[in-house]
Amino acid sequence: MSEHYRHDRERGEVEKREQAQQRTADADTTRQQSGEMLPFAGDSGPEQPVTPKAGGDRNKNGSSYKRFGAFSIAAFFIVMIVYMFSSQSVDTSDAAVKALADRTSTSLLAGAVLLKEDKNIGKQDYTITHKSLNADTKIWVWDYAAEDGDYVQVLVNGAPVGDAFMIKHKPRVLTVPAVGEVQIKGVKDGGGGITYAIRYEVNGTNYFNTAPQGEFNTYTLQKE
Amino acid sequence: MRSWKSVLGTIAAWIYFLAVMTWLLPMLFLVPIMTLSDMGTVMESGFAVPNTGVFLTALFGLFIGLSLMIPAFRKMYDKLPWMFPYVKIMLINTIIVSVALLILNFGYEVQSDSRHMVWTIVMVVQIILCRILMSLYFHRKRAALTGGMANERTLSARS
Incomplete structure (x- = not known):
């Protein structure tokens, strides 16, 4: 079991996904028993065509990037403001x-x-x-x-x-x-x-x- | 039109990477080590030293912030998935160490053994506390899962 998998499992996300997959699998089994065709192959398996932006996206639209970017720029401005207020200009009078x-x-x-x-x-x-x-x-x-x-x-x-x-x-x-x-x-x-x-x-x-x-x-x- | 924008964005990302990130990435590793060496100098000599680490940290913050806030530059982080966790962890680490040197310098502004002792303890507590908070933060929000090709890696780990 990988670290990523274990971490997700703690957050309860994997369980939710497994329950959803189980429900889909049950529905497919019912369809097969009744002679219906599956919409397309792979729909019921774990290898669903999930796009990178879909399942459990934690960086939707680069939000993690933007948050940390804002934090970094804020750090820059805090240092600059503190420096400006603490430094004294040279008296040239x-x-x-x-x-x-x-x-x-x-x-x-x-x-x-x-x-x-x-x-x-x-x-x-x-x-x-x-x-x-x-x-x-x-x-x-x-x-x-x-x-x-x-x-x-x-x-x-x-x-x-x-x-x-x-x-x-x-x-x-x-x-x-x-x-x-x-x-x-x-x-x-x-x-x-x-x-x-x-x-x-x-x-x-x-x-x-x-x-x-x-x-x-x-x-x-x-x-x- | 869209492809032209994309090409220009890629060129801009490359220029930014070569002009800024090539020196910034090693500096993010070196500055905390240099700051730790400065702490040793302060404690050994008994005198405060100029804290350039704070200004370097501010400069790093500006350049990292720009690279993350400007969409074209963000491509770097998608192409190099290790870079976002590295930058995130190392910048926070640099901030912690720079603040520690500020505290130590403040303590060593006056030549008093008791004052030196008190502010050295404050500095050690600050480092430990901040490192614990940092660990807790990254335990809850894993840096490796929040940027770059995180989604692909997450999916491959699940399958």
């Missing part, structure tokens, strides 16, 4: 060009993407003087170039604040002391240098920087 030249900006928002591909613009340390009376402040860290799998770690006064993480276009928010030394350690370069931007809440400034793998950028926060 004058403010963005100026920010790239100055490596700092107060006009751009956290999460601004300035480059399509990573470009090493050199590492730089900064001293940030502010008037904030708060003990803590927020920082935003993100990749301002290609999301290519760069990893950084934030350290405050030499101690890590959480685990190393992958920088993406979407900024990661961390809380650090308003006075002290904040360091960004380059953990892994996904290619083209570890390009990241950091925004400090205390002075509302974005810093666009590069952290070589295994090295630090230091931001010294001090009150006026």
